[in-house]
Amino acid sequence: MTTVHRYDAVIVGAGGAGLRAALEVARVTPRIAVVSKLYPIRSHTGTAQGGIGAALGNMEEDHWEWHMFDTVKGSDYLADQDAVEIMCQEAIACVYELEHWGLPFDRTPEGKIAQRRFGGHTRNFGEAPVRRACHAADRTGHMILQTLYQQCIKHEVTFFNEFHVVDLLLEDNVCRGVVALSLADGELHVFHAKAVLFATGGFGRMYKVTSNARSLTGDGVAIALRRGIPLEDMEFFQFHPTGIYKLGILISEAARGEGGILRNRQGERFMERYAPTLLDLAPRDIISRCMYTEIREGRGIDGKDYLHLDLTHLGREVIEKKLPDVTDFVRTYLGIDPIREPIPVQPTAHYAMGGIPTDVRGRVIRDEKNTPVLGFYAAGECACVSVHGANRLGTNSLVDILVFGKLAGRDMAEYLRGADFAPLPKDADGPAREECERLLTSNGSESVARLRETLQREMMDKASVFRTQEGLEAMLTTLKELKDRYRRVRIQDKGKIFNMDLQEALELGYLLDLAEVTVVSALARRESRGAHYREDFPKRDDAEWLKHTLAYRLDGEFELRYKPVVITRFQPLERKY
Amino acid sequence: MRVMVKIKRFNPGRDREPYWAEYEVDVEPVDRVLDALEYVKWHLDGTLAFRRSCAHGICGSDAMLINGRNRLACKVLVKELGARITVEPLRGFPVIKDLVVDMEGFFAKYRAIKPYLIHDEPPPETEWRQSPEERARFDDTTKCILCAACTTSCPSFWANGAYIGPAAIVNAHRFIFDSRDRGAAERLAVLNTGLGVWRCRTIFNCVEACPRGIDVTRAIAEVKRALLFSSL
Ligand SMILES: Cc1cc2nc3c(=O)[nH]c(=O)nc-3n(C[C@H](O)[C@H](O)[C@H](O)COP(=O)(O)OP(=O)(O)OC[C@H]3O[C@@H](n4cnc5c(N)ncnc54)[C@H](O)[C@@H]3O)c2cc1C
Ligand code: SF4
Ligand code: FES
Numbered sequence: 001m002t003t004v005h006r007y008d009a010v011i012v013g014a015g016g017a018g019l020r021a022a023l024e025v026a027r028v029t030p031r032i033a034v035v036s037k038l039y040p041i042r043s044h045t046g047t048a049q050g051g052i053g054a055a056l057g058n059m060e061e062d063h064w065e066w067h068m069f070d071t072v073k074g075s076d077y078l079a080d081q082d083a084v085e086i087m088c089q090e091a092i093a094c095v096y097e098l099e100h101w102g103l104p105f106d107r108t109p110e111g112k113i114a115q116r117r118f119g120g121h122t123r124n125f126g127e128a129p130v131r132r133a134c135h136a137a138d139r140t141g142h143m144i145l146q147t148l149y150q151q152c153i154k155h156e157v158t159f160f161n162e163f164h165v166v167d168l169l170l171e172d173n174v175c176r177g178v179v180a181l182s183l184a185d186g187e188l189h190v191f192h193a194k195a196v197l198f199a200t201g202g203f204g205r206m207y208k209v210t211s212n213a214r215s216l217t218g219d220g221v222a223i224a225l226r227r228g229i230p231l232e233d234m235e236f237f238q239f240h241p242t243g244i245y246k247l248g249i250l251i252s253e254a255a256r257g258e259g260g261i262l263r264n265r266q267g268e269r270f271m272e273r274y275a276p277t278l279l280d281l282a283p284r285d286i287i288s289r290c291m292y293t294e295i296r297e298g299r300g301i302d303g304k305d306y307l308h309l310d311l312t313h314l315g316r317e318v319i320e321k322k323l324p325d326v327t328d329f330v331r332t333y334l335g336i337d338p339i340r341e342p343i344p345v346q347p348t349a350h351y352a353m354g355g356i357p358t359d360v361r362g363r364v365i366r367d368e369k370n371t372p373v374l375g376f377y378a379a380g381e382c383a384c385v386s387v388h389g390a391n392r393l394g395t396n397s398l399v400d401i402l403v404f405g406k407l408a409g410r411d412m413a414e415y416l417r418g419a420d421f422a423p424l425p426k427d428a429d430g431p432a433r434e435e436c437e438r439l440l441t442s443n444g445s446e447s448v449a450r451l452r453e454t455l456q457r458e459m460m461d462k463a464s465v466f467r468t469q470e471g472l473e474a475m476l477t478t479l480k481e482l483k484d485r486y487r488r489v490r491i492q493d494k495g496k497i498f499n500m501d502l503q504e505a506l507e508l509g510y511l512l513d514l515a516e517v518t519v520v521s522a523l524a525r526r527e528s529r530g531a532h533y534r535e536d537f538p539k540r541d542d543a544e545w546l547k548h549t550l551a552y553r554l555d556g557e558f559e560l561r562y563k564p565v566v567i568t569r570f571q572p573l574e575r576k577y
Numbered sequence: 578m579r580v581m582v583k584i585k586r587f588n589p590g591r592d593r594e595p596y597w598a599e600y601e602v603d604v605e606p607v608d609r610v611l612d613a614l615e616y617v618k619w620h621l622d623g624t625l626a627f628r629r630s631c632a633h634g635i636c637g638s639d640a641m642l643i644n645g646r647n648r649l650a651c652k653v654l655v656k657e658l659g660a661r662i663t664v665e666p667l668r669g670f671p672v673i674k675d676l677v678v679d680m681e682g683f684f685a686k687y688r689a690i691k692p693y694l695i696h697d698e699p700p701p702e703t704e705w706r707q708s709p710e711e712r713a714r715f716d717d718t719t720k721c722i723l724c725a726a727c728t729t730s731c732p733s734f735w736a737n738g739a740y741i742g743p744a745a746i747v748n749a750h751r752f753i754f755d756s757r758d759r760g761a762a763e764r765l766a767v768l769n770t771g772l773g774v775w776r777c778r779t780i781f782n783c784v785e786a787c788p789r790g791i792d793v794t795r796a797i798a799e800v801k802r803a804l805l806f807s808s809l
Contacts, residue, residue, distance in 0.1 A: 038630055038636075038638075039638075039680065039684075041636075041637065041722070041723055042628075042630050042631075042636040042637060042638050043636075044630070044631065044636075046631070046635055046636055046722075047631050047633070047635045047636065056703075096700075096702075096703055096704055099704040099705065100694075100696075100700040100704075100705065101693070101694060102693065102694025102696075102752070102755065102757065102758070104712060104715070104716075104719050104755070105704075105712075106709075106712065107707055107708060107709045107711075107712045108709075109708075109709065110706070111704075111706035111707050111708050111709075111711075112703075112704060112706070113704050136719070139635075139720070142635065142720075142722070143719065146719075150692050150693035150694075151693060153688050153692060153693060154691075154693040184673055213630040213631045213632065213636065214629055214630050214631075214632060215630045247633075249632075249633045325635070328634075329633055329634075332634070332652060332654070333607070333609075333633070333654075334607075335607075447619070448619075449618075449619035449620065491623060492622070492623030492624055493623050493624040493626075495588060495590055495591065495624065496590060497588060497589065497590050497626075497673065497674045498626045498673055498674040498675075498677050499626075500618070500625075500626050500627075501618075501623045501624065
């Protein structure tokens with residue numbers, strides 16, 4: 001028998017976005033559950049390094065309007081400006097709130113929160129870099145995640161840890177709950193709820209070289225798609241310039257914020273040629289493309305596919321004090337001492353700008369007219385508000401998860417007051433049970449690991465920093481084959497207890513779906529904007545393409561619709577740095 | 578490079594007793610032990626279970642006993658260990674399956690020390706002020722990732738599983754020495770028992786085990802000292 005739980009609100013995901021939303025809902029009802037496939041403090045928010053952006057102006061003059069301008073320009077004008085305005089204003093209160101909850105920020109000599117420079121963040125609408133990223137060494141995300149989790153403990157929020165959500169119960173445009181697989185014993189549980197929030201994070205695992213954790217497989221995003229929700233702007237996936245060569249482990253932009261320099265095989269600071277004002281602190285999409293160009297033109301180190309991040313001029317004090325974790329990674333995994341030697345780096349798949357479309361209240365919307373789905377919310381990296389448009393600025397995801405986690409939680413709390421439990425669908429866990437059974441009993445010959453490896457390698461090759469029609473079409477064919485093979489996948493572990501084999505198979509299913517939406521959306525967008533660069537259409541085309549993609553999958557076929565961008569203060573301009 | 582990975586396996590649904598399984602694995606010397614475990618999982622035996630997520634020593638998922646020492650599988654390179662690698666689950670916790678242990682008791686102890694800022698006065702409009710020196714006072718213990726490597730390497734914990742353990746004390750330290758916190762007395766009361774800090778015999782295993790380089794014994798000593806002074 002399937003266990004059925006009843007909670008007013010269920011939050012799926014215990015990263016920054018999920019926990020922040022939970023704290024908001026917990027103000028109005030104790031009948032709230034957070035369901036997470038990882039223990040909360042294992043969530044990926046904990047790996048965020050460099051900082052959270054907010055115009056506190058603690059170290060020099062700053063204004064939220066400047067933050068807003070940078071975010072809009074950084075997004076290549078695809079972000080919705082009403083949402084960005086809210087985010088940049090609210091960021092300030094959110095950072096103070098974290099401090100009041102105990103977050104150990106680094107301090108200025110006067111005892112205020114310390115701030116540093118970060119890519120694309122400028123003073124006075126683009127004049128020069130500004131110190132806006134609030135930080136706790138290079139473990140800002142670790143401290144944010146811990147602080148939020150600690151507050152949840154204080155407020156006695158209920159957690160279901162190591163419960164993997166496999167289905168969303170949605171009928172007649174009303175959300176009714178979720179179905180989850182308990183990893184410890186392999187049983188399915190139905191969570192009946194008035195409202196559900198997805199905060200399941202990103203899906204960098206569809207690429208070979210990525211900064212993302214093993215768990216970032218886009219579960220919530222894929223489940224929403226399967227339940228008829230369109231996905232927004234999936235063609236925009238950010239590659240962060242400085243991943244450790246081959247491993248993809250991130251070297252925070254804070255390394256360049258503190259003065260680090262990118263160099264090619266001649267030792268040249270090549271960003272001088274591409275972005276004369278911001279140099280190594282230009283936005284990520286631009287730097288990643290420049291790096292690929294340097295490598296293609298033979299200026300990679302030893303002619304290979306990596307470059308150098310040089311910190312050697314910063315001195316031991318700065319490196320060890322301000323970048324302790326990054327220093328430790330480089331020493332541990334490369335056996336290199338960044339105080340004396342440059343670090344081999346290459347762009348690494350980092351952040352999903354696209355995702356489940358929501359309005360500024362966190363409500364999931366189902367069409368280009370912004371019609372909300374009742375009782376269904378999303379926040380954090382799995383959602384697309386959209387505040388990052390075609391390219392996210394560093395430090396803005398941590399802002400996003402807090403601000404929109406909070407606003408979504410607030411709206412949910414409001415919604416709960418007037419809403420009743422909508423009845424569960426008949427055989428609520430039927431589809432989930434079927435899916436698990438099929439995977440457990442299949443005696444095909446395909447292996448999850450091999451399919452995943454092919455997916456990651458091919459996506460890296462054909463749908464990453466540079467894209468062409470030809471490559472994307474080939475990728476689509478590859479995906480059809482992979483999906484066909486996925487139907488014949490066989491898993492070895494047939495047991496109930498902690499069946500990682502089953503979990504990995506489910507996760508591969510999500511990745512395949514999301515890779516497909518990414519490629520379909522990218523093929524259609526015949527322009528270059530932000531992280532989406534088409535070699536065959538190298539220019540941004542505002543007349544035709546200043547709009548958001550909404551990709552639906554109906555009966556296995558994709559349908560693309562488009563939604564206008566909200567423009568309030570800043571008209572699109574050419575992006576120069 | 579070819580290495581022999583020996584893993585202590587146990588599936589309570591199937592096995593009466595834990596047993597050792599050996600796997601021959603092809604890895605690069607710069608690969609992590611985690612890569613070796615994943616190689617086994619993906620290419621040799623799909624039934625193997627372990628936890629992991631970030632793969633670079635930040636999420637705290639994969640502490641285990643590796644060649645006799647508690648370490649994170651993602652933070653030890655194969656080349657450090659040579660051709661034979663032995664992996665066992667953390668000691669002192671019930672095994673759920675293979676290398677996956679039941680962490681509920683561990684987290685209950687974490688919750689017991691009230692791991693949140695206690696400060697009931699209304700906050701200022703901006704931040705509470707804290708000098709860099711005050712901030713530095715508890716920096717070391719903010720690094721904890723709750724991996725449990727310290728607690729499960731501690732002979733006092735092996736002898737008595739009810740001992741609150743070094744990880745909980747480290748996290749109490751993080752708040753007791755935060756200039757903004759007012760909850761020291763409540764936390765010290767929790768720690769001032771036979772199963773609290775006084776069970777620590779200063780054996781130093783925890784310091785060696787901590788993958789975050791936290792000086793665990795020193796943190797415990799500082800908490801003990803705070804208790805002595807507060808009870809005077
Ligand atoms: C290495 C690194 C460094 C970064 N540094 C910065 C930075 O300095 N500044 C910045 O602004 N941003 C940074 N980012 C980005 C930022 O950290 C993330 O985008 C953000 O933390 C995402 O938070 P989240 O709450 O949306 O998701 P996550 O923190 O990823 O949490 C996802 C949660 O969902 C749960 N979950 C997923 N699937 C399921 C399922 N099927 N069932 C149940 N639960 C599920 C997981 O258990 C987890 O709890 C960085 C990212 C990386 C990878
Ligand atoms: S103190 Fe160190 S060993 Fe102990 S739980 Fe924290 S990080 Fe792990
Ligand atoms: S996998 Fe995160 S600490 Fe090892």
